[in-house]
Amino acid sequence: MNILLISPEVFPFAKTGGLADVAGALPEALAKKGHKVSVALPYYQLVKKNGFKPVLFKKNISLRINNREELFNLLLLKHNGVDIYFIEKNEYYDREFLYGTPQGDYQDNAFRFAFYAKAILASIKDIGKQDIYHCNDWQSGLIPLYIKTHYKGDPMFNNVKVLFTIHNMAYQGLFVKDVVPYLDISWDLFTPFGVEFWDKLSFMKAGIIFSDAISTVSKGYSKEILSSEFGCGLDGLLKSREKDLYGITNGVDYSLWNPAIDKFIARKYDERDLSGKAECKKDLAKAFKIKYNARRPLIAMITRLAEQKGIDLVVNIMKDILKEADFVILGFGDEKYNNIFKGLAKKYKGRVGVSVKFDNALSHKIEAGADMFLMPSRYEPCGLNQMYSLKYATVPVVRAVGGLDDTIQNFNAATKKGNGFKFKDATNGALSGAIKDAVTVFKNKKLWGGLLKNCVACGYSWESSAEQYLKLYKNL
Template sequence: MNVVLASSEVFPFSKTGGLADVAGALPKALVQNGLRVSVFSPLYKSIDKTNLTLAIGVDIDFNGQIVHTRIYKTTKEACDFYFVENEEYFNRDHLYGIGAHDYEDNALRFGFFSKATLDSLKALGIKPDVLHSNDWQSALVNVYLKLFYKEEFPQTKTVFTIHNLGYQGVFDKYYMNNLGLLWDIFTIDGLEYYDKVNFLKGGIVFADAVTTVSKTYAQEIQTQEYGFGLDGLLRKFSYKLSGIINGIDVDVWDPKTDKFIDYNFNDPKHKIKNKNALQKLLNLPIKEVPVFGIVSRLAAQKGMDIFSKSIKELLKSNIDAQFIILGNGEKDIEDTLTEVANSYKNKVSLNLKFDEPLAHKIYASSDFFVMPSKYEPCGLGQMIAYRYGTLPIVRATGGLKDTVKNYSNRVKNPTGFVFEKYDPLELTKALKKAIDLFNKKNELLKIAQYAMGLDYSWENQAKEYIKLYKKIYG
């Protein structure tokens, strides 16, 4: 089976979030299962062209002109990665925008990428059995294919994956002209959304199958609370909607070989050396106390608003614990956590940045990993934490609900702590339960050892995608 995956970011070439991890790891797992896989992504300024070879030049009819485009290629682990060059659209310092402000021409940038992907496939002679697009940035691949490319790709089926419904690519309706789209599809049953054009909606309507990144999230997005205005559409197309949990790259996240941690280990009872090394690095007291780690975007969606309230109350009660936080995000949350960190320097280390080595150290050194998300389509942090024998503390939503079993006398083989209501008091209760478990050393070790043996590799999750591909391709 020949599969082409289109993604606006792909690790290790470009990354802002979990989409890049999926686009980098899933193809590798598919190849290992015998599929032929190609990945298409934009050639951003940050990608070093010297490591790529020129595959082909293609003329793209777009926005009223013919744009000559060069397509570059590299092959990693038997998977071909193609990059679409466009100096005007992609030679920028950032992928989507500056800070919280998106680039004003994102409709054109990613409309061009979608069309260029199809024209490149045609020029390269690649005829995919399945074309798998991801999020709003590549959603128009489905639309263009069905409208204009059925003769070139008569057998090709499409899968569209929603990684986060909160981001939909909604633009002024007059972009329909720039994008070369037919006004016939600017209807409530097509791309129209409150008199604007909605890329993600188009991806859903024109796909043969729609997936999202956990079973629970697939149900949640069909409700008004989590549907972001598309819940009715998703209920309408529920027959082609399914949830497949993401996997993690177990070669990157492996405590036995991780090059970023101070001491490699294969049993959580040996984590103490990493904990002490991290405490020293971050100027925290070197002592045996529960350490809570956070590696996250500091945003309300990630639950950081209730966490900032919860940590303040906990620290006021003089608990003996340490919190190590890595990430950046919304200013009000950053300001609150900065105030807390300045007031409790012996208990809180706040690192307002992205730092891959430090992220690995936090996973390997913490006893507990905090993910109190308001909504979480999948979440990778809890699965990575398991690999290092670190127990997650999560809210029961999306992929977190699907992958974490609450510590309780009634639950066999618990793997962490789960709270239901989105409230700082409920999070505080969960944090206190974790501290209580920390004081039961043997029980904590037994649970951590079990969690460390869980398998959330892409090897398993790729098989679910292959089943879906075969189902729609027939």
């Protein structure tokens, strides 16, 4: 099969979150199974900063947007058996951030990602005919719409199938309706049964309506988004397409996330011998300038600093956490929480470590050096860090939602079964209780050792997830 995966961010080229990890690993897993796989993303400033130098593949391709003809370049980089195509248009993508500054989204995101969709489709005669278009999140939501309207009857798009994967329902790509005609979308489609959502244009809705099938990144989340609590206003639409809705849990790229071969950590270790973890904990404490204490658990987070991630709950119970543990966090997000955590690091110097940025090397040190990994999300479509943590013998403490609920089983001290700790309600008390349960087991070295063995015995490879995607592609 010829498969084109379309994602606004792809690791290792440009990343803000877990979507990039998925879009980096899945194509490689599919390519290893003998398929011709390509990926398309914008040529952001960050790609250049990360040291990648794609070559010019096709110059001055023309498309029409905003009532005028515009040109762009198509760049190519071959990476681990996958063709990575970049849409070069400096006016739209040569910026410091991918989607917006800490103060808010870029005002022209509707044009930036409509251009992205149009540019990919305008490039197909150069890239080659595809069998599957695998779109990801709202930024690629117009691709199914354009294929089913503008390219209807075009031989390059005969018999193609489109899968739209929702990584996060909350980010829907909503824009004022004034942009509709400038993006080559017919007003006939701007209805409650079309792409209109509360008098705005919804890129996410376009993706859901015009795709042949929809998937989410865990079985749990595929059920949750059918409810008003998690459906973000689109639960009715999703229910109408329930027979076309699938849940496939993300895999882990163990060539990147494996303490036995991890180049970023102080000492390598594996499931047979976890002794290297102690040195990694010392190294992590040093990196965050906190006091190392083998007898106190070190609790960590790597997260977007936003209330979706339950960050406010962590702030509320920080005093409780520090009675029994030390705490480090790596993340970036809402300016309010960026500042709150910087303040906590000053207030609890030597006990709380904070790094407000994205740092890949440091994220590996955290997974290897922490005793527990905290994910108190209000919703979590899949989550990857809890699965990384299991491989690194770092015990997940998570809220029982979405992919977190699918992948983590609550540890039972009596049966000695389970691979982490879960809590149900998004409240200070529930989170605090789960942390206390984890700390109690931590103090019992025999129980803790058994729990760590349970963690490292878990496996979530991309090979398994890729097989499920291939089965879905073939059934479209």
